[in-house]
Amino acid sequence: MATKRRKGKSPRRILQEKLRFMIFIIILAFCGLGIRLYVITKDNQNNYQKKILSQQKYDSTTLPFKRGTITDRNGTILAVSEKVYNVILDCKVMLDDELNKEPTLKALADCFSLDYNILNQYVEEHPNSQYYVLKKKLTYEEIQPFLEREKSDNAATIANNKQEDAEKMGKVSGVWFEDEYIRRYPNNSLACDVIGFTGTDNNGTYGLEEYYNSELNGTNGREYGYLNDDATLERTTVAAVDGNSLTTTIDANIQSIVEKYILQFNQEHQNEAREGLGSNNTGCIIMNPNTGEILAMASYPTFDLNNPKDLSAYYTQEQIDQMIEDETYYDALNQLWRNFCISDTYEPGSTAKAITVATGIETGKIVGNETYECTGALEVGGHTIKCNVKTGHGVLDVSGSLEQSCNVALMKMGAAIGSSTLLEFENIFNLGLRTNIDLAGEARTASLIYTEDTMHEAEVATTSFGQGFNVTMIQMASAFSSIINGGYYYEPHVVNKITNSSGDVIKNIEPRVIKQTISNTTSEVMKSYLRAVVDEGTGAAARPAGYSMGGKTGTAEMAGRDRKNYVVSFIGYAPADDPQIVIYVVIDQPNVEDQAHAYFASGVVKNILTEVLPYLNITKTEEMTIAEQEEVDRILGTVTTPDDAESTKYTVDPETGELIDPETGEVVEQDFSIDGDVTDVSDTSDTLDTSENTDTTTQN
């Protein structure tokens, strides 16, 4: 249409016109795009802002805290949490660039000995997987090769990719390490009952781990993204607060000495009279009577804290399978895990005679110049209760009664003291009450002692020599400590210091006197009696050469009263004039033909003390004979290996109850003083029974 007009136009006019038209089209296009931009912004601003925000990573990562460390009094680590790493592959991140796949998977395969093809297959099948756990609980040393490889590979890749003409290479990417802590017990089974154990859930089970669980645990940290006031994403990290550490009163050296001799005893008597361990249980407590600090607390059987569910040391695989089937598996585990020293109750037997005598002297019911005639048995409340020596001890003074552990004399003392005073002093000595030791699982014994209502004449008699009521080891050790330390009842404790993760002391646990049980004077008298028990009486087998000590043996017939099963024990202190430690060993049913001999416990005590007292730098005060010196050398020299331990195994002369050296056939000299023989209650036990556990009594 317009061609005719244009023909006349100059080329410049045409150019200008066309350019104007073109710029019109261009500006039109720009306007269109401007409107499009405006529309996108106006219609979708909030919507798209939300989309963008929803794409961001808000995922919060938990930064685990480190559970506190448990050390012994010298800083030896008993339990520690160690950082370990889980290897995680984020396929999505890795596949951001397809080139990354090969170098990443190759590095993984090489450094963690994984199969490249399996990895590749997984990635092919799950390209969007963001959390593929490749390996768990690796130490830093185990992941270090990968970190180095990643660094060097990626440096090479960057150098390569910076070259314009080079074939692009992929990087190692999408692999990260998740922190975790695992609990390690460097000494394996050492002090297992005291420490308890903790799984990855940071939940302590038994012992210190359970009792101080909240103290040991810290607070998890968190790394997370959030929107600030301007609706922009910020990431922040709240650091984890590590848990507090415990410094215990335990001395790992003493503890291991104790465990060594307990194990030695149990190995010697394994499968001896019956199939099984050397005893149902063997417990030992060593404490400082002047502070209540527990220096060692052990029981047998033990278990490996790093592998607490491993029963293979005590059962065959078939037995374990059978137990799982019978659902007794966890019973067996709990039996293994529980701390015999605080959780199990038993009748203390003759060791309680020290409490009876202390009660008598403290109350003035016994003044010390009394004499008692023992004819071998005593008629009480219709029962004839026999003494440990059937022919009788003859006439004994108070000290002699303890030395010979005469039941008749003690029954007479009990009658003199009277039921209510006996009960009052049981309470004063904290029997029937918890000691509140800082360990999980302390047994309640309130229902296991007599009350005013159940304490009759016969019960008074049996109580006076330690039968008919139940105690825990820690109760006895604490009560006994107060008898020999001047009458101060210290609350027993295992932890003496709590420190935070930077090492500052949060809490010092000072020795805590709960009450005065007896007077200082009574305590002095008791010490002289108890020393006489070791020097001249039934406790002689416990005394380590070169040292003076006091103590009391115990042989308690177990409920059932079939005169077969006994709890034998020894409680003592050393040195005799200035007690530094109290030691208490209890053997529950030693695996021997004739269990009723306290020297099983006394022997263990002697072995332990022979090593522990020099370790504590306690000077020898007594002269040593050559034979004693040789014995000390033997104990200190041979006990470590089980083979050598064989040579210290004695057999019991069935006639005399004396120990016979199997090689020489001679009576072993130091074992002459046995603590009590079985005493019959010529019982009509039904009349005696007032409660289940006060069954009939016997003993020592």
Added chain:
Amino acid sequence: MATTQKKRRIKTEGRNSFDFVLLAVVFFLIGFGLLMIYSTSSYEAAIDFNDSAYYLRKQMISTLVGILGLVVTMIIPYRYYKKVDFLAYIAAIISILLLLTPLGITRNGATRWINLGIITVQSAEIVKLGIIIFQASYITRLGKSIRTTRGLLAFFIPPTIAAGMIYLISKNLSSAIIVMGIAVCMLFVAVPDYKPFVAIAVVVMVAAAAVVIYASGNDVSGAFRLARVKAWLDPESYSTDKAFQTLQALYAIGSGGLWGKGLGQSMQKRGFLPESQNDMIFSIICEELGLFGAMVIIILFIVLIWSCMMIANSAVDQFGSMLVVGVMSHFAIQVILNIAVVTNTIPNTGITLPFISYGGSATLFLLSEIGIVLNVSRLSKV
């Protein structure tokens, strides 16, 4: 109005007229481009190269080289190009053929760069400049015969060959379209007719519509260009693969609002818009500086194109005008197509934003083209 003013001053042909507005706009765009390249690339550069200024440093070097090119082309009298027009075309064709030799560099499956030892150059950029020079000269040679059918055919043969080779050898459809677009624009300005161009426009639109209808009705997952068309039609359905980039760009634009999140505050550049310093840089500009920033950039481009138009208007000869028209159409087409892609107005195709997007050879050739325009302006009637 402006033209009447010009008419009065047309008599004085001077060597001193120099379009400072154009130069200022170009330098502003380049400076702004460097800023945005640093903003968009620093995150990924830090991850990939442990050097957040990696792309910035490379682009600064390219820019210096480009300014050198600008100075050189500004000095060389543009009439000289007319003598070497055929050489320019041959050079362009050779640059494409070099892609087939070991000098060709393949990245992401496409061979688009040639290695010239010290630098690598994108062949398509050489071709664009070569075509501008050659077609401008060709138009003056053809004279009035350009309006005949034979003349038209003759005019379209060289750019069609070049565009075809770019498409076939370097699989670069967008550059081929730009080359053809430049040629069409130059022809449009050179001839007084409108009808054939309306016809071309109609044919292109119908063909595009046909492709769109075909793509939407069929399973085209095998052909990636058709799949892109489909993704363009319905980006939400392809949000995880084909339309991922487009959608993320839209999110960036939309979330910026009127004033943006502030320079450097883009979230999308952190992993969601990979290599956002390239084609998608405009969306990050929208996100960080908002609609306002985007409009400022668009206005600057309009000023740039307007300045080119003025220079083309006042050039002393047709060859000068045609050179400027070619350069102007090159800028206009790339800017419009780039923004259209970013806003999902057309299907996704890789076109960079002149002076702002990252790219060494593009910067060099764009600045050289500006140098030519400035040279034309120096010799124009004011």
